[in-house]
Amino acid sequence: MTDIFSWSQDAGGIVTVTMDDPAQSANTMTDRFVEQLPRLLDRLEAARDGIAGVIVTSAKETFFAGGDLGLMMRTTEDDRPAVRAMLDGVKAALRRLELLGRPVVAAINGAALGGGYEIALACHHRVALDSRAVKVGLPEVTLGLLPGGGGTTRAVRMFGLQVALERILLSGRQFGAAEALEQGLVDELATGREAMLAAARRWIAANPDARQPWDRPGYRLPGGTPSSPALWATLPTLPALLRKKAQGAPNEAAQSLLSAAVEGAQVDFDNAQVIESRYCADLICGQVSANIIQAMFFDLQAIKRGASRPAGYPPHTAGKVVVLGAGMMGAGIAYVSAKAGLDVVLKDVSVEAAARGKSYSERLLDKAVAAGRTTPEQRTAVLARITPTADIADARGADLVIEAVFEDPALKKRVIAEVLPHLAGDAVVASNTSTLPITDLAGSVRDPGGFIGLHFFSPVDRMQLLEIVVGEKTSDQTLAKAVDIARQIGKTPIVVNDSRGFFTSRVILEFVNEAIALVGDGVPAASVEQAATQAGYPVGALALVDELTLTLARTIREQTRAGYRASGVETPVHPGWAVLDRMVDEFGRRGRSSGAGFYEYQDGRKAGLWPGLRDAFGGRNTGIPLVDMRERMLFAEALDAVRCLDSGVLRSVADANVGSILGIGFPVWTGGVLQYVNQYEGGPAGFVARARELAGRYGERFTPPPSLVARAQAGELFR
Known part of the structure; x- marks a missing residue:
């Protein structure tokens, strides 16, 4: 029929349409798909009298992967009419499918996300495989978009406005098979492909007059329309909740999704689809969605596929890991390792200390069992893989060791040296240090080629990123093993x-130093925090430095200065340092763990900013524009990321963008720390001009590096 859609009809008149794009590993909404979908409907409508029903399925491992993100990335503001026409065309074809006059069943054999689930919603019934491979949902909002193939309109009409928005659309959640059935996103589960197709045929036979709920006489929107008294108490709160969640940061997708859903719920189905297309086209052609798609899809997928892994080495799977240190980081590393199937030796100075580290895994698993995310049997199996010990001999035969003790070079070298005799000959030896040079720590091992940095982020069980640090003598083979280990334990390397x-620890300190410098400039601390969250950072900078502790920030600073001084380099004094020193030395405020930092704390909880900041640092300067405050923080990180790229610390732009978002909370809407430069108004040239403006107002630290000036003059982007 076409090269994407194949057609088979059985003796009972049921047509099975199988999607199988020969040019791609997954079916997506490409130009060819958009062109061929109406031709499929032409044939179905022409053959309707001889058809009993239709099954829509896929020959790929996934059902349908969604929109063509590469195509979306290439759109500009001028493409809005064409994008809107494309969306309207897809919706028109799917509307013809649900109005075919014959029962239509989606047989979902794998992931059906975004456009894939929109196709399923246009069917009258949905049968899915009872498989871990099945994920359904409308996650477009997480990429700065909204469901534009009818998903917004149909989700609202199927689930009701409030449920659709809160549970499906604004959350962007991806539902596994069992939860999708429970929440009504699919109607049946089946074990095996043949059973799935058989279930589809049974439903078609039992429902010859199938129609969508919204096409039946007397249909009413579940939960009521926006003007219904039932929604008066809750619907008006959603805009405020969105603003609160975004904390003033750019949040176009969620706001547009809310508007499209509410406006569409007040009109008929066809006009609701038109409204949906308009909002979606605006997002597709905007800069924010392009930023997010580049970082959180293309860059992230490249990294997950091993873009930074040296070629020519066989896949590696670790079997036994020794974690040295059972504190918060060590306990977290032990948990994710055991959960991934590794045997874990959790070593500390006493069995009691090691057992306390294991109890962290017990608490996490207890919560998972209570929430139904795991079973008691799985909990028992994970815990059985963790051996708490004070005896280094228990490390015997391990092929991986991860040191996670205090940031003291001498201590780290000592505990690493103790474990070496007990390891397998080709073991990977790693340090979890966040700041100390790996090349220096490698001096504690006989073979520095087997030594590498594995910098985890806290809390380890929730933070996706793993920063792999290559020392001067780290071998490519060890790096390849480290990338494989990261993927084995579910981390993004x-x-x-x-x-x-x-990269990450260095650049994030530029963020907090700049915020602290603003306090030193006399800016009210509340304004500093507001500037950070309005820029899109997940928490205020002063709250973040309290979590890190002011003393640790100062220790890192002094270690760094001493290290550079030893090599003959004197680091410039940052204006934020004097504020930090006064907070610690003069006022005894060391951070959350000590109960006093930039914030006050009661029972470990924040109780507001410290009132003494106003007397200590002024706190009355309202002359610095909010945009300058925001951009001082953003530019401080972006400029240092450029310097990291110049010096070879960063190996790729993708590592910079993904690492900054997943590791240190750089605002997602920017697409990452180097994409922020690309997307700035005027591109790199506009960024350079603004950096020079900031340098003139606030200090030479904002002077753009020569490499960035040259890039701007050449009109080149970071790629």
Whole structure:
């Protein structure tokens, strides 16, 4: 029939349409799909009298992967009419499918996300495989978009406005098979492909007059329309909740999704689809969605596929890991390792200390069992893989060791040296340090080629990123093993070269230093925090430095200065340092763990900013524009990321963008720390001009590096 859609008809008149794009590993909404979908409907409508029903399925491992993100990335503001016409065309074809006059069943054999679930929603019934491979949902909002193939309109009419928005659309959740059935996103589960197709045929036979709920006489929107008294108490709160969640940061997708859903619920189905297309086209052609798609899809997928892994080495799977240190980081590393199937030896100075580290896994697993995310049997199996010990001999035969003790070079070298005699000959030896040079720590091992940095982020069980740090003598084989280990334990690996602070720790300190400098400039601390959250950071900078502790920030600073001084380099004094020193030395405020930092704390909880900040640092300067405050923080990180790229600390732009978002909370809407430069108004040239403006107002630290000036003059982007 076409090269994407194949057609088979059985003796009972049921047509099975199988999607199988020969040009792609997954079916997506490409130009060819958009062109061929109406031709499929032409044939179905022409053959309607001889058809009993239709099954829509896929020959791929996935059902349908969604929109063509590459195509979306290439759109500009001028493409809005064409994009809107494309969306309207897809919707028109899917509307013809649900109005065919014959029962239509989606047989979902794999992931049906975004456009894939929109196709399923246009069917009258949905049968899915009872498989871990099945994920359904409308996650477009997480990419700065909204469901534009009819998904917004149909979800609202199927589930009701409030349920659709809160549970499906604004959350962007992806539902596994069992939860999708429970929540009504699919109607049946089947074990095996043949059973799935058989279930589809049974439903067609039992429902010859199938129609969508919204096409039946007397249909009413579940839960009521926006003007219904039932929604008066809750619907008006959603805009405020969105603003609160975004904390003033750009949030176009969620706001547009809310508008499209509410406006569409007040009109007929066809006009609701038109409204949906308009909002979706605006997002597709905007800069924010392009930023997010580049970082959180293309860059992230490249990293997950092993873009930074040296070629020519066989796949590696670790079997037994020794974690040295059972504190918060060590306990978290032990948990994710055991959960991934590794045997874990959790070593500390006493069995009691090691057992306390294991109890962290017990608490996490207890919560997972209570929430139904795991079973008691799985909990028992994971815990059985963790052996708490004080005896280094228990490390015997391990092929991986991860040191996770205090940031003291001498201590780290000592505990690493103790474990080496007990390891397998080709073991990977790693340090979880966040700032100390890997090349120096490698001096504690006989073979520095087998030594590498594995910098985890806290809390380890929730933070997706793993920063792999390559020392001067780390071998490519060890790096390849480290990338494989990261993927084995479910982490996203970025690879950076050795330096003090590497990439993430170094750059995030520029963020907090700039916020602290604003306090020193006399800006009210509340305004500093507001500027950070309005820029899109997940928490205020002063709250973040309290979590890190002011003393740790100062220790890292002094270690870094001493290291550079030893090599003959004197680091410039940052204006934020004096504020930090006064907070610690003069006022005794060391951070949350000590109960006093930039914030006050009661029973470990924030109780407001410290009132003494106003007397200590002024706190009355309202002359610095909010945009300058926001951009001082953003530019401080972006400029240092450029310097990291110049010096070879960063190996790729993708590592910079993904690492900054997943590791240190750089605002997602920017697409990452280097994409922020690309997307700035005027591109890199506009960024350079603004950096020079900030340098003139606030200090030479904002002077753009020569490499960035040259890039701007050449009209080149970071790619």
